[in-house]
Amino acid sequence: MTSFQLPPAIFTENAITRAERAYQQNVSETSPRQRWINRAIKGIVAAYALLQLGILLVASLTQTNPVPIAGQLLPFSALLVIIVIYYHFYLMFQAITLSANSIMREKEYKKAWETLVRSGVHARQIVWGKWWVTVQGLLPRYLLLGVLRVGGTAAVGMLFLAVLVSELGNNHIQSPHPMTILVASLLAILLTVANLGFSAACGIMSAAVGKVTSPVIELGFVSQAVMSLVPAIMLMFIFYRPAEPLFQSIYFPIAIAGASLADNGFSVLSLPLMAFSASNDTSHYSATVSLTFYAALLTLIFYIVLIVFALRVAERGLKRSLVNPSS
Secondary structure, three states: OOOOOOOOOOOOOOHHHHHHHHHHHHHOOOOHHHHHHHHHHHHHHHHHHHHHHHHHHHHHHHOOOOHHHHHHOHHHHHHHHHHHHHHHHHHHHHHHHHHHHHHHHHHHOHHHHHHHHHOOOOHHHHHHHHHHHHHHHHHHHHHHHHHHHHHHHHHHHHHHHHHHHHHOOOOOEEOOOHHHHHHHHHHHHHHHHHHHHHHHHHHHHHHHHOOOOOOHHHHHHHHHHHHHHHHHHHHHHHHOOOOOHHHHHHHHHHHHHHHHHHHOOHHHHHHHHOOEEOOOOHHHHHHHHHHHHHHHHHHHHHHHHHHHHHHHHHHHHHHHHHHOOOO
């Protein structure tokens, strides 16, 4: 069985990438008992997240009200949201740390760095190769995070439904369409994986442009925050317009996509999964769902642009280091 192959000119499988892959696997090794405990906890949380998604799907298919069962599970749903937030930042720390250290280990050992210089390996191969190794290593955990985010977002949608019923006394509630739920779930997982690539790229960039004595992990966090928030604020400021139909169709996806860079898609995906009043005109809701899906696709494009930009900056920084290994 052959594995998926990427362009060899950039993603060269050489001694550097093999050593990096072996190092990251050794770092993540735990005792058999700890692995069993981790898998059990992850399995329980993932099962509950899928339960939340299943409740919303069944309610959508049968057009029933999921509020009674959602209310009974409220404490567990709140705990799921807390776990998702914690796991998101924990994996972000892992991605930045592993990718930054993959460059800094080479730069800290002068003999290894000089050997790397003499071997004729291009900076692009080093940067993209180590980035790809980090993405490969953390991909299963980020896929799990994507599943948890789907369940957490479904839980938030049902909580919103409960508010509509209890606070507003509105019993004419319609759940999202099943296809809307499935598409939003897929986009949530894709945006989660895109965030993995972005975090790893920021870690690579901070280590490549920084010196050996620089706090590269902290710089990686700052880089990701700045590269996420600045475009988000600019896009929201430039493209936000009053919610008039003419302007909404033009500006709404871009503004929401900008905001989604800061919250990794929650702004995009929470709207389609929230129930709406069936007594009102549903055309506005349908239009909003379509526009939020366009915004999610725009967010993915923004992530790709930011990843390529960060890795290009890392290439230039690493080229300077290869020319002057003492830096």
